[in-house]
Amino acid sequence: MPDSLNKIYDIAIVGSGPAGFAASIYASRYRMSNIVFGKLLGGAISEAHKVCNYPGLEDISGMELSMNFYNHAKNLGGEHVIEHVTDIDKKDNLFHITTDTKKDYFAKTIILTIGTNRNKLNVEKEDYYLGKGLSYCTTCDAAFFRDKVVAVIGGSSAATMAATMLSDIAKKVYIVYRGTQLRGEPAWIDEVSKKNNVDIIYTTVVTGLEGEQKLEKLKLSKKYNGSEYLEIDGAFVEVGSQPNIDLAMKLGIDIDKKGYIQVQGDQSTSLEGVWAAGDCTSASNRFRQVITAASEGAVSANAIFTYLKGEKSS
Numbered sequence: 001m002p003d004s005l006n007k008i009y010d011i012a013i014v015g016s017g018p019a020g021f022a023a024s025i026y027a028s029r030y031r032m033s034n035i036v037f038g039k040l041l042g043g044a045i046s047e048a049h050k051v052c053n054y055p056g057l058e059d060i061s062g063m064e065l066s067m068n069f070y071n072h073a074k075n076l077g078g079e080h081v082i083e084h085v086t087d088i089d090k091k092d093n094l095f096h097i098t099t100d101t102k103k104d105y106f107a108k109t110i111i112l113t114i115g116t117n118r119n120k121l122n123v124e125k126e127d128y129y130l131g132k133g134l135s136y137c138t139t140c141d142a143a144f145f146r147d148k149v150v151a152v153i154g155g156s157s158a159a160t161m162a163a164t165m166l167s168d169i170a171k172k173v174y175i176v177y178r179g180t181q182l183r184g185e186p187a188w189i190d191e192v193s194k195k196n197n198v199d200i201i202y203t204t205v206v207t208g209l210e211g212e213q214k215l216e217k218l219k220l221s222k223k224y225n226g227s228e229y230l231e232i233d234g235a236f237v238e239v240g241s242q243p244n245i246d247l248a249m250k251l252g253i254d255i256d257k258k259g260y261i262q263v264q265g266d267q268s269t270s271l272e273g274v275w276a277a278g279d280c281t282s283a284s285n286r287f288r289q290v291i292t293a294a295s296e297g298a299v300s301a302n303a304i305f306t307y308l309k310g311e312k313s314s
C-alpha cells in the first residue's frame with residue numbers, strides 16, 4: 001500500500017496519444033483525478049505531416065493537433081509525466097505503477113493506450129543505417145533530404161502520405177512496394193499520383209541495405225531499370241506496425257488472435273479495473289485513426305466513471 005505521500009489517482013492512463021488525452025479530458029470533466037504517462041506527446045500522430053480527416057480541422061499538422069490535445073487535457077486539470085511505464089502490479093484492488101525513472105504511482109483503475117510499434121525491414125545492418133540515411137519518421141527527417149533522391153518503402157496511407165510530403169522537398173522520390181497497387185486512403189493515393197517526381201516500383205521487396213559510411217543504395221528483390229540496386233540518399237520505412245501489448249501480457253489480459261488487446265463494448269479488458277483504448281485494441285474494427293482512438297478513450301473514461309460511482313454506492 002502507498003504511504004501518505006503517495007497520491008492515489010482515480011485513473012492512470014498509460015500512453016500519451018489521442019486515446020490517452022481524450023480519456024484524460026473526459027476523466028477531468030467527470031471530476032476524476034488522472035495522470036497520463038508518455039514520452040511522445042500525441043504518440044504516432046505527432047509524426048504525421050498533415051491530418052486532413054479529423055472533424056472540424058480540415059488541415060492540421062500532427063504535431064499541432066498533438067499539442068492541442070495535450071493543452072486541452074492539461075487545462076482541465078489532467079496531469080502528465082514524461083515517463084515510460086515499465087511495470088504495473090495489482091494488489092488489494094489498487095494498481096502500483098512503476099516507471100523508467102524508478103518512481104512509483106498508484107491508481108484505482110488503468111487505461112492502456114499503448115499504441116503500436118513500427119515494423120522493421122528485418123534486413124542486415126538495418127540498425128547500423130538508422131540515422132545514417134534510414135528513417136522511420138518522415139516528419140522528423142524529411143528536411144535533411146532537400147534536393148536529394150529518396151525512397152519510401154511501403155504502400156499504405158502512411159507511405160503515400162510520406163511520399164507526398166517528400167515530393168515537395170526531395171528531387172526524386174521512389175515508392176518501393178511489394179503489392180500490385182497502392183492501398184490506403186484514396187485521397188492520399190490520388191495526391192501522390194499527381195506528383196511528377198514520384199515513381200512507384202511495384203511487386204518489389206527491399207532485401208538489403210548498402211553503403212560505406214551511410215546508406216547509398218537499396219538491394220531489390222527484382223531488377224528495376226536493369227539493376228538490382230536502387231541508388232538513393234535516404235530511405236523511409238513505412239511497412240506497418242504491430243500492437244504494443246507487453247504490459248497487457250504482463251498483467252495476464254486476454255489478447256485476440258491477431259495480437260490486439262481484447263476489449264468489450266465499454267473498452268474494458270479481461271482484468272477488472274483495466275480498460276484499453278486506441279490502436280492497441282480489438283475495437284473500432286481495427287480502423288486505426290485519430291478519431292477512433294479518441295472515441296475509445298472517451299468511452300473508457302465514461303465506463304470508469306460508472307464503475308467508480310458504483311463502487312462508492314455499494
